[in-house]
Amino acid sequence: MNETGPIGxxxxxxxxxxxxxxxxxxxxxxxxxYFSGRTPAQPIEFSHRIHAGDNKIPCMYCHLYADKSRVxxxxxVKRCMGCHAVIKTQSPEIQKLAAxxxxxxxxxxxxVHNLPDHVYFPHKRHIKAGLECxxxxxxxxxxxxxxxxxxxxxxxxxxxxxxxxxxxGRDCWTCHI
Amino acid sequence: xxxxxxxxxLGIGAGGLGAGFxxxxxxxxxxxxxxxxxxxxxxxxxxxxxxxxxxxxxxxxGCGTIVRVMEGRAKKIEGNPLHPVSRGKxxxxxxxxxxxxxxxxxxxxxxxxxSKGGDFTGISWEEGLEILSGNLAKLDKDAPGLYMLxxxxxxxxxxxxxxxxxxxxxxxxxxxxxxxxxxxxxxxRLSASLSEIPYYDxxxxxxxxxxGADFSSTWLSPVNMSYGYGRMRQGGQGKxxxxxxxxxxxxxxxxxxxxxxPARPGTEGILxxxxxxxxxxxxxxxxxxxxxxxxxxxxxxPAEAAKITDVGEERIKxxxxxxxxxxxxxxxxxxxxxSYENGVSGLVAVNVLNHVAGNMGIxxxxxxxxxxFVEGARRPDLKTDRISTLLKSASExxxxxxxxxxxxxxxxxxxxxxxxxxxxxxxxxxxxxSFMDSTTAAADLILPSHTSLEDWGDDxxxxxxxxxxxxxxxxxxxxxxxxxxxxxxLLAAARGAGGRVADRLKWNTFEAYLRESWQGxxxxxxxxxxxxxxxxxxxxxxxxNGGWWQxxxxxxxxxxxxxxxxxxxxxxQSPSRFEGDEKEYPFYLVLxxxxxxxxxxxxxxxxxxxxPDPMTSVxxxxxxxxxxxxxxxLGVKEGDMVTVDSPSGRVQLPVYLYPGIRPDTVAMPIGQxxxxxGRYAKGRGSNxxxxxxxxxxxxSGEIALNSTRVKITTSDMSGEMVKMExxxxxxGREIVQxxxxxxxxxMPKDAV
Numbered sequence: 001m002n003e004t005g006p007i008g009x010x011x012x013x014x015x016x017x018x019x020x021x022x023x024x025x026x027x028x029x030x031x032x033x034y035f036s037g038r039t040p041a042q043p044i045e046f047s048h049r050i051h052a053g054d055n056k057i058p059c060m061y062c063h064l065y066a067d068k069s070r071v072x073x074x075x076x077v078k079r080c081m082g083c084h085a086v087i088k089t090q091s092p093e094i095q096k097l098a099a100x101x102x103x104x105x106x107x108x109x110x111x112v113h114n115l116p117d118h119v120y121f122p123h124k125r126h127i128k129a130g131l132e133c134x135x136x137x138x139x140x141x142x143x144x145x146x147x148x149x150x151x152x153x154x155x156x157x158x159x160x161x162x163x164x165x166x167x168x169g170r171d172c173w174t175c176h177i
Numbered sequence: 178x179x180x181x182x183x184x185x186x187l188g189i190g191a192g193g194l195g196a197g198f199x200x201x202x203x204x205x206x207x208x209x210x211x212x213x214x215x216x217x218x219x220x221x222x223x224x225x226x227x228x229x230x231x232x233x234x235x236x237x238x239g240c241g242t243i244v245r246v247m248e249g250r251a252k253k254i255e256g257n258p259l260h261p262v263s264r265g266k267x268x269x270x271x272x273x274x275x276x277x278x279x280x281x282x283x284x285x286x287x288x289x290x291x292s293k294g295g296d297f298t299g300i301s302w303e304e305g306l307e308i309l310s311g312n313l314a315k316l317d318k319d320a321p322g323l324y325m326l327x328x329x330x331x332x333x334x335x336x337x338x339x340x341x342x343x344x345x346x347x348x349x350x351x352x353x354x355x356x357x358x359x360x361x362x363x364x365x366r367l368s369a370s371l372s373e374i375p376y377y378d379x380x381x382x383x384x385x386x387x388x389g390a391d392f393s394s395t396w397l398s399p400v401n402m403s404y405g406y407g408r409m410r411q412g413g414q415g416k417x418x419x420x421x422x423x424x425x426x427x428x429x430x431x432x433x434x435x436x437x438x439p440a441r442p443g444t445e446g447i448l449x450x451x452x453x454x455x456x457x458x459x460x461x462x463x464x465x466x467x468x469x470x471x472x473x474x475x476x477x478x479p480a481e482a483a484k485i486t487d488v489g490e491e492r493i494k495x496x497x498x499x500x501x502x503x504x505x506x507x508x509x510x511x512x513x514x515x516s517y518e519n520g521v522s523g524l525v526a527v528n529v530l531n532h533v534a535g536n537m538g539i540x541x542x543x544x545x546x547x548x549x550f551v552e553g554a555r556r557p558d559l560k561t562d563r564i565s566t567l568l569k570s571a572s573e574x575x576x577x578x579x580x581x582x583x584x585x586x587x588x589x590x591x592x593x594x595x596x597x598x599x600x601x602x603x604x605x606x607x608x609x610x611s612f613m614d615s616t617t618a619a620a621d622l623i624l625p626s627h628t629s630l631e632d633w634g635d636d637x638x639x640x641x642x643x644x645x646x647x648x649x650x651x652x653x654x655x656x657x658x659x660x661x662x663x664x665x666x667l668l669a670a671a672r673g674a675g676g677r678v679a680d681r682l683k684w685n686t687f688e689a690y691l692r693e694s695w696q697g698x699x700x701x702x703x704x705x706x707x708x709x710x711x712x713x714x715x716x717x718x719x720x721x722n723g724g725w726w727q728x729x730x731x732x733x734x735x736x737x738x739x740x741x742x743x744x745x746x747x748x749x750q751s752p753s754r755f756e757g758d759e760k761e762y763p764f765y766l767v768l769x770x771x772x773x774x775x776x777x778x779x780x781x782x783x784x785x786x787x788x789p790d791p792m793t794s795v796x797x798x799x800x801x802x803x804x805x806x807x808x809x810x811l812g813v814k815e816g817d818m819v820t821v822d823s824p825s826g827r828v829q830l831p832v833y834l835y836p837g838i839r840p841d842t843v844a845m846p847i848g849q850x851x852x853x854x855g856r857y858a859k860g861r862g863s864n865x866x867x868x869x870x871x872x873x874x875x876x877s878g879e880i881a882l883n884s885t886r887v888k889i890t891t892s893d894m895s896g897e898m899v900k901m902e903x904x905x906x907x908x909g910r911e912i913v914q915x916x917x918x919x920x921x922x923x924m925p926k927d928a929v
Contacts (some may be wrong), residue, residue, distance in 0.1 A: 012182075019186050020193040025196025070224035076214040101215075109211040 040110040044096050046146075049062055054143035059133045067127040070120070074109060086130035112148050113137070120177050129166075223248055229653040230257055230723025234629040234638045235270040236355070236775055237329065238398040239638035239646070241723045242267060244630060244653040251278055257723045260904070261642045262401045269773060269788055271400070272461075275780040277628050278657060278702045282855030284625040297623065302661065305624050305899050309666075310673025312578055312605045312622075313345065322577030323347040324567065328354045328584045329557065332635035333694045334664055336553035337687065338582075341667050344681040347676075349576075352557045353564040355589040355776040355880065356846070358397065362517040363559050363877035365522030368744040369737050370536065373546050374640045377509050380405030381541035384406065384499060384506035385420045388445050388527055389513020391428035394772035394791065398640060406433075406708045417892050419503070421496060423448060424513040426444035426767050426802060427837030427842040429791045438496070439839045442488040442765040442883060443753030445514040446523030448493065449484030449530045450748060462533045469534060469741035473748070494497055501534045503539030508534075512769060517753035518881035520874045524744040525747045532739035544643040545737055551637060563878035564590055565871070568599040578605040582663050587615035588777050588851060591869035591880060594826045606671070609663050612781060626663040631656045633688045635695075635724070643815045645667035647698075648724035661686050678803075692716065747876075754868045755886045757824045762886035764807075766823060767844040768865050774848025780858035781851075790846070793833050794901035799862030802835035804842075804887070811889055820892040821845075823868035823885040830863055831898035836905075843887060914919060 051057050060066055065073035081101050086096050100107050115121050126136075134140065138149030150156055161169030168174050202264065205736070220227060224561035226245045233240045233254075241260025245253040254272055271785060277283075282395035288297040300308075323345050325338060329352040343523055356923045358374060363370040379392070379402050392402035395626050409418035416640060420435035425442045439446050454474040456462060462470060479497075483490040510527035517523060517699075534541030564586055570576050572595075579600070589597045600606060608620035611628055626632070632816025634650035661669075665686025671682035671806050684690040699705050699712050704727055708714035719725050770776055773785035786797050793800060801821060813819055815834045818828060821843070830845065838844055872881040907913065917925070 003212040016185065016189050020189045022199075023190040023193030024197035027194035027199075028201040029197075030194075031201035039341045065222050065224065066226060069222050073223055074211050076216075078216045104215060106212050106215050109212045109213070111209040114209050152774040 039145055040112065042107055042110055042145065043095050048140045048143045048146055066123045070122045072123045077106055112146050113116055113152060119175050121175065126131060186789065199514045201759050210264040217759060218249065221248060228613060228652055230721065231629060231650040231653060232634065232648040233274060235266065235779065236395070237273050238262065238400060239331070239636045239648055240267060240271060240400050241648050242271060243723065246283060246653050249654060252276060253807070256400065258515070259645050259722050260648065260724065262398060264404050266400050266404055268400050270775060270779050270785065273779065273782045274630070275786040276784055278630045280612070280781060280855065282781060283328060284611065287625065288623040289622045303646050306669050308622055308674055309607055309624065309670045314777055315672065315675050316577055317521065318346070319417050321345050321347045324349040324351065324576045324577060325577045326353060326567065326579060326584055327582045328352060329357055331551070331554070331637045331639060333551055333691050335555060335692055336551050336632055337667060339553060339555040341671060342673060344678040349563070350555055351562050351567045353584055353586055357771055357879060359519040359526055359557070359877040359879040360874055363521045364528060367521065367747050368525040368528045368739050371545055371737065376544040376546055376640045376643045377546050378541050379507065380408045382409060382505050382507040383416055383418045383541065384503035385409065385418060385499055386496070386506065386508040387420065387422045387430055388449060388508065388510045389424035389428070390509040390511025391430045391769065393429040393433060395775060401642070416616055417606040424644065425765065425839045425842045428658070428769065429772065432792065432837065435619055441487040442767060442842055443517055443755065444524035446749035447477060447752065448486045448488060449508065449526040450477035451479045452497035452500060453530045453533045454491055455494050456501045456533045459498065461501035463535060466741055473741045473745045480814065505536055505539055506534055507531065507536055507542050515879070516882040516885045518872045518874055519749055519753050520879060520881065521876045522747050522749040524748060525744050528739050529744050529748070536741060538737040543737065545888045546639070546641045546643060559877045563873065565594060565873060565878065568594055568596055568918050571599040571603050571760065574602055578602045579603050579611065580607045581616055581620065582609040585614040585616045585777070586621060586865065589866065592867040593869065608668055611660060615851070615853045615855050625660045626666060627656055629658050630654055631660070631804050632662040635690050636831050637692060645728045646724065646726045651720055657668035664690065675787050675858060697720070734836045736794055753884065755884055757886035759886065762823065762888045763841070764887050765842040766885050766887045767842055768847050768867065768869070769844060771846035771848035777851065779856040780848050781919055783857050786857055787900040793835070795833065796899050796901065797861065798898060799830050799846060800833040800898055801830045802833050802838050803842040804838050804840040806836045807834060807840045808832060808834055813891055814897050818892040818894045818896040820890045821868065821887050823887045825885060826868040827871040828863040828865055828867050829892050829894050829896070831896050833898065842891065
């Protein structure tokens, strides 16, 4: 380590670069693993634990397109107000909802499960295949604030497709159409 | 390791870690939003498409369409598989009508001109309708001077417009479009007593003789005919149908033909009659009036016709015999025979040829359509309802107010007619167009109407398919901009006018008018009435299917007779005349509708600009087709700019070397050269109509596109021609390998 002259300087610069690159990579992964908003704050502190857990409302009472469409559907504000026009109207969170309804504005929920545009993921097919919602979305009934439990990476998709021996399940065109 | 180095490593490490974290955060921005509906619309499931049936309005074929709509947005248009005209197919122009809906240069709301010659300013609909009603109220009760100009509408919008004009006591409802087929209508009325354009049954014919009818790109009903053509060539049983194409400039249809006959321009009608003469004189004609035909046709012996038409005598005789012997055969006459100043006579000649060969009223021949026109609608009177008549009235100051809807004479009428000068004499012009075309730019008030994807409407296809085809159009999407339906605008104007006019046009919406009119159809038409027990059910089924048509296996047969005494006086006496002295202007000018832009209306849709022309592969501009031999003589090469002069005007265009054209002829597509019409069309290429003389067919009033000669000189103007193809030559690469039928027969079967 006591070399001097041009070779020593080059060696030192290379090792700086290596350390810097490794640190950069580690920083990038730490951000992705622990700080990527798996449990983002929502405009209204909506609790799945109260709705799906305590009150045992079935998933598809609110996410009503899950077996009909690509998207499961987030409940329209009218549907929320259908109950909350009378239930717990004194709660500050429900008053926030009522305020949106008064202003005739939809609630700007923050997306938790977000797939890139080049992935075609139909809820409908997965429901038809007999999957439970919880298999991908986790034990939603116990979540106070919704959190993403699955990585939603391609490897994660493929591992399940392989395990369940899905027809054409490893074909590129099945998801990337 | 030195302490100094350790600290350096630590610093670099921490910096890298931080940078990685920050970049990771930045590249995965949090909070894509998940916006729910406030109140969910009916019939909408997010992520699932709804398909609405409608009718395409990009040309006059009347193809039934289905529009794919997701979350209220139209995404794709296809042919309606149930529809007998489009049969599940749609052409590029139909597909591109989506870009008309979302066009960034659409007029986004009503506008009024501040002062004569000044700019437009946006106004509200209330204000716009008030201006319209106010101007209409000012008109004299007895001689209103109210004029209306629309394209040749066929559905109930036509009858509403007609009712509107009648309520104002004005007879001056004009219908104009460049390719209106007035010649075809006139020829069929005169020679075959057919009031409608018949169905040309290409699908079931075995020998198709096309006189310049480019049905593969634009003629009459391209989708239906191209489908039929495919079946004729390879879909049926037995012999593969033959196609012979007579035209001075090889069109896409000509390029598909087995034989190309480049007759001299203006003599195609005479060529058809010389074939008819050969058929009659060789005894193929089965009618009792063979003698009468022989004497009528005696002037068109192949030997003389060969000199006039520049087609060999033996060739005429051979094609004639083949045409008569092959059963069934069919001759069709398109722009190349119809676009002359005696275009009607050329088309009568084609009818005569069909008659003497026995093709009238048979399957695989000319099949008459039963009358399907809307009650109360107006068909143009070929004598009086001409664009030239309208422009003359305007220049003489008789037009006090003009309402223009979706037709653009300032672009499509020859410059020699001076449509601009005539329209400038009209004190009040209202345009109901959704686009700032040249005519709309000359208006005083713009009340923009919906595109067909946003509006109610219907259409009665002409030609139909031997049985009537009633197509329904419903709004597939909510209006994108602040526009109204054309029918609704007229009804609102009538309400504003009050009195007698308001009483006669009492409907609140065009939808109500349409529904009531269809109720009348349902009551009168027995076949319609028996298709559904109640009108409500019939209506919803009609909306669902996209219209109503009979499922007739065999088209209804009706005798069609062409008599020698009836057709005789209307036959072409001599070749069509061309303006300009042959010495000074050595080339015939042939104009044809561009496959994508048609009469120019598609030029504002970038998809169509971007689509290479099927014959030349040129995109985003115009060109002139010159035979390579001629070009050699002129000393011009491909891409050079040339100046083209006719006695009536001048344009400048780049040269495209085209072997498929007679050396004494040059050709240009119509469609470019807009001075208005939005960012994609404006200032691109030149408009060959600038060179067309102000001539029309005397009988039908159709503009004679091919009626001038031109001269060509080199130009130092700079210009660019962009095309997809690198070279038209194979250069030994064997890209297209061919084998003749004879060789094919001899080939061992395992080789194919």
